[in-house]
Amino acid sequence: MTTPHDASTDTTSRTAPALDAPWSHLRTAAHRLSVPDDIEQRLLYARQRQQIAIPFERDDGTIDVRAGYRVRHDDVRGPYIGPHRYVPGLTIGDCAGLGVATAVTAALADVPFGGAAGGIDCDPETLSWDERARLTRSYARRITDLGPNSDVLVPDLGTDERTMARAADAVAERVDGPHTATAAGKPAVLGGSREFTCAGGHSVAHVVRDVLETDLGRSLSDGTVAVYGTSTVGATTARLLDRWGSTIVALCSDHVGLAADAEGNGDGDSDSDGESETLEQGTGDEDGDDDATDDGIDTTVAPSYLDGPGAIDEFSGGTMTGTENVLEADVDALVLAGSGTAVTARNAETIRADLVVEGAYGAVTAGGQRVLEERDVAVVPAVLSLAGKLSAASLEWRRHVGRSEMSDTRMANELSYAVIDAVSDVRAHRVRRDVGWRDGAYELGLSRLVSAHEVVR
DSSP: OOOOOOTTTOSSOOOSOOTTHHHHHHHHHHHHTTOOHHHHHHHHSOSEEEEEEEEEEOTTSOEEEEEEEEEEEEOTTSSEEEEEEEETTOOHHHHHHHHHHHHHHHHHHTOSOEEEEEEEESOGGGSOHHHHHHHHHHHHHHSTTOBTTTEEEEEOTTOOHHHHHHHHHHTTTTOSSOGGGGBSSOOGGGTOOTTGGGHHHHHHHHHHHHHHHHTSOOOGGGOEEEEEOOSHHHHHHHHHHHHTTOEEEEEEOSSOEEESOSSSOOSSOSOHHHHHHHHHHTTSOOSSOHHHHTSOSOTTTHHHHHHSTTGGGGOOSSEEEOHHHHHTOOOSEEEEOSSSOOBOTTTGGGOOOSEEEESSTTSBOHHHHHHHHHTTOEEEOHHHHTHHHHHHHHHHHHHHTTSOOOOHHHHHHHHHHHHHHHHHHHHHHHHHHTOOHHHHHHHHHHHHHHHHHHHHO
16 A cells, blocks of 8 residues: 655655554653653563564475564453464564553553554465464464463464464463463354454544544544455444444445445546545445445445455446545545555645544654644544454453453443443543543543552562
């Protein structure tokens, strides 16, 4: 996904997410809250960093080696928990930033965990199923301190429920307690929650509805939404908001977008102003495909067309457009769920949504955030919008360690309550402190971590 260069924050043009940003946000929050120096220093730096070489056998019998990481930021509130991702170019610095973000999210979700993150520098699309299995098992055997009472893995980019199952199985002989609690997001046959796969998208959708209706005073049923990214989070968010009555007028994958307009120029090469008008017109009553005009984009099928090579040419429920035009759609809410940075200081002026919700860490750079705030655009950070995913992981963990017999239906309800509570808590804090959503989220999350440290020091 091509991303404009952010001259105010980046040294080079890049599409990778700004995963170092959470550390800067936490440091800024610590200064604003006048956190005691000893606690500030403890919270600004990871407690443990692991970087290992991971050998694994390829299908042709050769041995390949990849770099693997696990960064554990803070465990004052409980065992570590956090994302495990397979991404080409992943660095230990990326994992450190994600670990900070996860620690804040866990505090906002009010789950008894600390923050961690890790993964493997690899492109899973280039590996066979057997190669991925061997790579996963090799990683789990070599990274120390994985376990239900020490560090719990959560699926993220490039990993899935089978990855979690294999990682948990690989450490079965060396952990205390039920080894299945070493990872969340496992298949239902191994005790995983059926709701977990969609937990991130459900969390983001709840945040969009809550903030749109409570803070912007707009009914979701009358609202228009653009979703940038067809990841599991993006696709789930789009489907759920569609089901709740909003109109999804624009949707894109990493390479191509759809506008809810059966007419107009959809080749993605026209100027952005013209195509942004097309996106706005897609919410009206123009003649054309019913799926694209009256009801918005059909979110049940559009993501598969966007992700399938060449499949978009066969889709008749919208107008093909450029991904940048999805960002520029004139909508009530814009969800950023792509794999890289989407909004920077350079393109933030083109955003026409009144509400921007991150569905992925690092979707908005610091420079982009400043521009949007100057334009009075509300920006909800991923540390808050993804609180439901950690809540779901905590509920699954509790099931495995024998602390809960909660059904999947009740777990889904608990996830919703956790998200609503987190948003409400941040809302109250930001109003009291007169700050934006991101500052409010980091301040509140940090204050809970500080309170825990003050109790135990």
